Amino acid sequence: MDVINNHKLYYTSDQNVLNISNLRQLSSYQKKEWTVSLLILLQLQYIGLKYLCHILEEVYIKQHDFTQFTNNK
Secondary structure (H helix, E strand, O other), rough: OEEEEEEEEEEEOOEEEHHHHHHHHHHHHHHHHHHHHHHHHHHHHHHHHHHHHHHHHHHHHHHHHHHHHHOOO
């Protein structure tokens, strides 16, 4: 698919015409899509870390309670 630069339009060999503004909109959309994907990934990591902290807290509390129980015997 050959692309020929003719001022503000790009012509492809299959006669589709892409306007510069359309290319910019596509680029902007891809950036927004990337940003949303990154935010979702960060949110999932945050949820995972909260869950991991909760599990570690539970383990610590159980270990602490067990230590106190065995020391009081």
